[in-house]
Amino acid sequence: MKEHIKDNLMNFFIIVTLVNIVIFISGSLMAPEQNLTYTAFLVPIIDGLLGIIPGLVMYSKRELTVKQMIVREIIQLLSIELIILFFTFGFSGFSVEKIPLMITVAVSVAVVYVLVYVIRFFLDIRSAKKMTDDLKAFQASLSAGDRQE
Numbered sequence: 001m002k003e004h005i006k007d008n009l010m011n012f013f014i015i016v017t018l019v020n021i022v023i024f025i026s027g028s029l030m031a032p033e034q035n036l037t038y039t040a041f042l043v044p045i046i047d048g049l050l051g052i053i054p055g056l057v058m059y060s061k062r063e064l065t066v067k068q069m070i071v072r073e074i075i076q077l078l079s080i081e082l083i084i085l086f087f088t089f090g091f092s093g094f095s096v097e098k099i100p101l102m103i104t105v106a107v108s109v110a111v112v113y114v115l116v117y118v119i120r121f122f123l124d125i126r127s128a129k130k131m132t133d134d135l136k137a138f139q140a141s142l143s144a145g146d147r148q149e
Contacts, residue, residue: 004056004059005056007055007120008052008055008056009052010120010123011051011052011055011116011120012048012049012051012052013048014115014116014119014120015044015047015048015051015052015112015116016044016045016047016048017044018112018115018116019043019044019047019048019112020044022108022111022112023036023040023043023044026104026108030104046087047084050080050083050084050087051080051083051084051109051112051113053079053080053083054075054076054079054080054083055076058072058075058076060072077110077113080109080113081106081109081110084105084109085102085105085106085109088102088105089101089102089105
């Protein structure tokens with residue numbers, strides 16, 4: 001459970017960073033003349049919190065099969081999409097004019113979701129390599145100690 005919370009906290013910070021980048025890129029392309037207010041600084045933090053909720057709720061102590069994991073990831077992505085879209089557009093009401101913006105947000109959420117997993121994959125590879133190197137060094141020190149006795 002502790003590792004699961006740590007993973008979700010890491011995901012939160014990755015999401016916040018990626019949402020900042022998405023806001024910068026989409027704002028620069030779609031509305032370069034518009035200035036953001038100070039409340040806009042809260043959007044990545046709120047999106048980060050909303051983005052980790054399904055991951056916190058969908059925790060399982062037992063090992064999942066590949067099929068179960070894929071289904072869980074799809075459900076998690078759809079949950080995040082619905083949560084973010086609801087909190088972004090749900091309070092102001094639906095209108096046809098918002099559809100292009102809603103599609104942009106949905107695509108951005110999916111891109112951020114995939115990028116979080118890509119970044120975590122490379123971080124995990126780096127961590128595994130360091131652990132392997134440390135283990136090899138430890139085994140070498142044990143072997144050297146055996147030769148001295």
